[in-house]
Amino acid sequence: MAKLDVELTVNGEKYNLKVGSQERLLDTIRKQLKLTGTKEGCSVGECGACTVILDDKAVNSCMVLTAQVDGSQIITVEGLESKGGLHPLQKAFIEKQAIQCGFCTPGMLMSALALIKENPQPSKEEIKTALEGNLCRCTGYQQIIEAVEAAAEEWGV
Amino acid sequence: MTFKHVNKGIKRVDAYEKVTGKAKFGADMEFADMLFAKVLRSEYSHAEIKKIDVSEAKKMPGVKGVYTAFDIPNNLFGVIVQDQQVLAKDKVVLAGDGIVMAAAESEKEAAAALEKVKVKYEELDGIYDVMEARKEGSLKIHEDKEDNQVIHHPLRKGDVEKGFAEAYLILEREYTTQLIEHSYLEPEAVIVVPNDQNHLVSVYGSIQNPYAARSAVAAVLGVELADVRVIQNHIGGSFGGKDEVISAMAARAAVMALDLDRPVKMVNTREESFTESYKRHPYNLKYKIGATEDGKLTAMEIEAAADSGGYACQTPFVTWRSVVQATGPYELDNVKTDTYGYYTNNPYTGAMRGYGSPQVIFAQESLMDELAEELDMSPVELRKKNMYSQDSVTASGQKLDGHTVSLAEVMEKAMKEINYEEKYKEYSKEQFGDKKRGIGLSISFRGCSLGAEAIDAAASLIQINKDGSAAVYSGLAENGQGLKTIFTQITAEVLGIRIEDIDYMEVDTTFTPDSGSTVASRATLIGGNAVKNAAEKLRKRIINFAADKFDFSADNLALKDGFLYDESGNRLALFSDLTQEMGNTGILLSAYGWYKGPEISWDEEKGCGNPYFTYVYGCQIAEVEVDTGTGELTILEMAAAHDVGRAINPANVKGQIYGGVMMGLGYGIMEELEVEKGMIKTKNFHDYLIPTIKDMPEIKPIIVENPDPDGPFGAKSIGEPTLELGSAAIANAVAHASGRRIRSLPLNLERVLIGRSLHKGGK
Numbered sequence: 065m066a067k068l069d070v071e072l073t074v075n076g077e078k079y080n081l082k083v084g085s086q087e088r089l090l091d092t093i094r095k096q097l098k099l100t101g102t103k104e105g106c107s108v109g110e111c112g113a114c115t116v117i118l119d120d121k122a123v124n125s126c127m128v129l130t131a132q133v134d135g136s137q138i139i140t141v142e143g144l145e146s147k148g149g150l151h152p153l154q155k156a157f158i159e160k161q162a163i164q165c166g167f168c169t170p171g172m173l174m175s176a177l178a179l180i181k182e183n184p185q186p187s188k189e190e191i192k193t194a195l196e197g198n199l200c201r202c203t204g205y206q207q208i209i210e211a212v213e214a215a216a217e218e219w220g221v
Numbered sequence: 222m223t224f225k226h227v228n229k230g231i232k233r234v235d236a237y238e239k240v241t242g243k244a245k246f247g248a249d250m251e252f253a254d255m256l257f258a259k260v261l262r263s264e265y266s267h268a269e270i271k272k273i274d275v276s277e278a279k280k281m282p283g284v285k286g287v288y289t290a291f292d293i294p295n296n297l298f299g300v301i302v303q304d305q306q307v308l309a310k311d312k313v314v315l316a317g318d319g320i321v322m323a324a325a326e327s328e329k330e331a332a333a334a335l336e337k338v339k340v341k342y343e344e345l346d347g348i349y350d351v352m353e354a355r356k357e358g359s360l361k362i363h364e365d366k367e368d369n370q371v372i373h374h375p376l377r378k379g380d381v382e383k384g385f386a387e388a389y390l391i392l393e394r395e396y397t398t399q400l401i402e403h404s405y406l407e408p409e410a411v412i413v414v415p416n417d418q419n420h421l422v423s424v425y426g427s428i429q430n431p432y433a434a435r436s437a438v439a440a441v442l443g444v445e446l447a448d449v450r451v452i453q454n455h456i457g458g459s460f461g462g463k464d465e466v467i468s469a470m471a472a473r474a475a476v477m478a479l480d481l482d483r484p485v486k487m488v489n490t491r492e493e494s495f496t497e498s499y500k501r502h503p504y505n506l507k508y509k510i511g512a513t514e515d516g517k518l519t520a521m522e523i524e525a526a527a528d529s530g531g532y533a534c535q536t537p538f539v540t541w542r543s544v545v546q547a548t549g550p551y552e553l554d555n556v557k558t559d560t561y562g563y564y565t566n567n568p569y570t571g572a573m574r575g576y577g578s579p580q581v582i583f584a585q586e587s588l589m590d591e592l593a594e595e596l597d598m599s600p601v602e603l604r605k606k607n608m609y610s611q612d613s614v615t616a617s618g619q620k621l622d623g624h625t626v627s628l629a630e631v632m633e634k635a636m637k638e639i640n641y642e643e644k645y646k647e648y649s650k651e652q653f654g655d656k657k658r659g660i661g662l663s664i665s666f667r668g669c670s671l672g673a674e675a676i677d678a679a680a681s682l683i684q685i686n687k688d689g690s691a692a693v694y695s696g697l698a699e700n701g702q703g704l705k706t707i708f709t710q711i712t713a714e715v716l717g718i719r720i721e722d723i724d725y726m727e728v729d730t731t732f733t734p735d736s737g738s739t740v741a742s743r744a745t746l747i748g749g750n751a752v753k754n755a756a757e758k759l760r761k762r763i764i765n766f767a768a769d770k771f772d773f774s775a776d777n778l779a780l781k782d783g784f785l786y787d788e789s790g791n792r793l794a795l796f797s798d799l800t801q802e803m804g805n806t807g808i809l810l811s812a813y814g815w816y817k818g819p820e821i822s823w824d825e826e827k828g829c830g831n832p833y834f835t836y837v838y839g840c841q842i843a844e845v846e847v848d849t850g851t852g853e854l855t856i857l858e859m860a861a862a863h864d865v866g867r868a869i870n871p872a873n874v875k876g877q878i879y880g881g882v883m884m885g886l887g888y889g890i891m892e893e894l895e896v897e898k899g900m901i902k903t904k905n906f907h908d909y910l911i912p913t914i915k916d917m918p919e920i921k922p923i924i925v926e927n928p929d930p931d932g933p934f935g936a937k938s939i940g941e942p943t944l945e946l947g948s949a950a951i952a953n954a955v956a957h958a959s960g961r962r963i964r965s966l967p968l969n970l971e972r973v974l975i976g977r978s979l980h981k982g983g984k
Contacts, residue, residue, distance in 0.1 A: 100249035101242015109907035141242035154240040165701025166239030167457030205878030
């Protein structure tokens with residue numbers, strides 16, 4: 065089957081890629097771009113481990129075909145840290161002990177990022193709604209909520 | 222006692238890697254020339270395999286090898302009973318059994334090849350009910366066994382007949398618990414590299430217990446332990462779950478990698494993970510309890526039957542923990558307990574956070590509330606009258622005198638935090654409307670570490686570099702629980718150096734000493750002592766060197782903050798200058814640490830002895846709202862008080878409490894794996910629901926600290942106690958709110974509304 069030409073901007077860098085028509089964005093990110101911070105947990109859009117930012121929205125990258133998002137801007141967990149250091153969300157996750165095994169962490173960070181970009185001062189309920197699609201089996205979520213609140217306080221406008 | 226690094230909520234040492242995506246998990250690993258493999262699993266839960274035809278599969282594009290049980294050198298393995306098949310040979314005994322495996326240039330090609338495999342089965346009648354399995358003359362699942370019984374643990378104390386004769390009231394109740402999935406977020410992954418760095422095989426992946434995996438791979442291949450190297454990666458949750466299932470996976474990949482002389486990677490999809498992995502044991506529990514009119518317990522008789530599924534796995538040990546905890550933390554002169562495990566054709570069951578305790582606690586703590594109601598006493602009053610205090614003697618005859626028995630303290634603190642007394646009084650009054658509130662509690666004592674299951678020892682290795690930085694190796698494995706951070710804190714505390722100067726190394730079975738499995742909430746207690754032991758040896762060596770050098774008495778020198786101090790607090794030298802000099806003088810700056818737990822005893826025939834050398838105590842309280850019109854159950858608030866001895870890292874302990882409470886909530890009100898004739902129906906998170914962030918109640922964690930004489934800096938355990946109490950507390954709260962006593966888990970919509978499951982014959 066002929067491959068399709070796709071242009072993606074991932075973490076600020078432009079890529080011209082050839083993808084199959086059925087290739088999932090998750091596979092493009094993990095296998096082609098070797099950005100393995102984005103995780104695969106269920107492959108059916110239920111666990112949120114594969115969450116990335118697609119044009120400002122948090123999406124499950126296992127449910128998106130790469131060919132559909134030609135020309136898009138994507139942010140993955142690898143795009144959070146900059147030359148200036150860790151992103152406020154990353155710092156807050158560390159500070160608030162919001163991490164245990166760390167497998168859900170990249171997806172959680174991405175959902176939280178999309179939330180705070182859209183709603184810089186979210187309430188606890190709004191945080192819960194934004195993170196509802198991200199399962200975590202270790203933390204019981206409490207310290208994740210605290211981290212998002214702390215990050216919003218430091219970074220939100 | 223004041224500490225510099227211990228007893229502080231310092232940041233996790235693995236946090237940076239985990240928030241940046243740099244942490245490599247099993248599925249993230251790549252090796253040159255790597256192949257991918259997939260497994261074909263059974264279409265039946267009990268069947269004879271008549272014929273396997275792989276000829277078409279072998280011809281498929283990209284395929285390098287197709288294998289059956291006949292290609293496996295030793296096809297049976299198991300930590301306790303060697304009855305688990307790497308691939309099913311003549312017979313499948315459960316739906317997760319693999320039959321054929323294929324390695325190919327891509328995952329897709331491996332999967333496509335397996336679709337061409339033709340297996341001819343002859344379906345057999347199966348046993349899917351543990352009570353059927355135990356009947357005399359019932360169909361045998363393993364023909365070489367006498368019957369379906371995996372294990373029977375008896376416990377006898379006093380004379381129950383006499384005890385019941387003395388009782389004013391006798392209650393008999395039956396409870397059941399369900400099959401649940403660990404639901405670690407990371408599906409299982411392994412990569413086996415053949416002929417790697419002087420090893421026959423190197424195994425990488427999401428491995429909870431690297432030494433157990435090494436033993437299994439070596440046994441299956443028929444080679445020495447030294448031929449197999451297991452290197453642990455970051456592991457995306459385990460909760461007891463990534464043990465035998467990973468061993469089987471690693472053994473399969475090893476067979477293929479050796480045959481093809483190329484690395485082989487295997488990553489389960491979520492559906493494969495649900496299908497193949499072992500689960501938590503469902504229990505059928507019969508309780509009989511007697512009490513005097515004023516609420517003093519006179520006797521307890523318990524019969525518990527656990528469903529082991531097709532393999533024994535860890536059933537003998539899981540059920541043994543149930544024996545010790547079955548009566549709960551209550552003084553009783555007369556006890557008769559019989560705990561059994563049986564083979565069925567259901568998914569097999571093994572270790573899961575809590576081991577055999579959540580099941581018996583659900584039953585026994587529900588029973589205490591039922592008894593209190595019958596006696597017209599409050600649940601708290603009945604418990605206070607009977608629960609263990611200092612020097613109490615347990616059902617197995619152990620006197621609790623070596624540590625602080627803090628049941629009264631944990632209970633009082635939890636009650637205060639959630640305002641129990643006031644809410645209990647309020648909700649005990651008549652409530653109008655459909656929505657009714659209630660509050661319920663449960664308490665437990667839990668033996669720390671392995672107890673009489675196995676030898677309880679662990680090792681560590683600390684290497685100090687000339688520049689004063691250090692590397693810590695332990696044979697116990699980070700599963701996400703925070704062990705690297707805890708062990709780093711202990712090292713920093715003893716050596717008086719900074720957390721940043723310590724590197725914590727991943728488990729590598731070739732370099733780190735065998736320390737048994739990272740299970741039973743034993744890592745901080747046993748492993749922490751081993752790390753402390755190594756650090757203390759090194760500190761002594763450094764202090765002695767400094768005492769000679771500065772002509773001081775060693776007793777008057779201290780290491781702190783990266784410096785050597787005298788008794789008046791004067792800085793004498795930099796830690797790094799001392800290590801530099803010692804290194805240059807040829808003094809060894811590495812030390813092994815070792816710790817073996819204190820003596821314990823167990824008489825398996827009579828069920829008596831001192832099964833654990835110390836215990837932890839906990840109390841959880843749930844406040845709920847029940848909509849009696851719809852069956853909707855909302856958990857409003859939970860308080861969880863746990864005595865941890867000493868919290869090495871309080872922020873981490875809180876994380877364990879939050880996580881354990883939520884997992885206990887899932888077990889209590891929503892999770893249940895649907896199985897029909899042994900076939901799993903719910904295979905992903907759209908139909909097997911685990912708690913989301915929206916299911917969270919307000920959780921109040923309470924850390925109670927009574928330092929234990931045998932714990933490192935007094936620390937004990939926290940991982941498992943946090944989830945064993947929730948389901949009983951919730952069931953008691955629901956009964957308090959609605960008047961409906963539910964004796965089967967989970968307390969889902971239908972049970973709360975109509976008192977039983979909607980399934981045919983459902984409990």
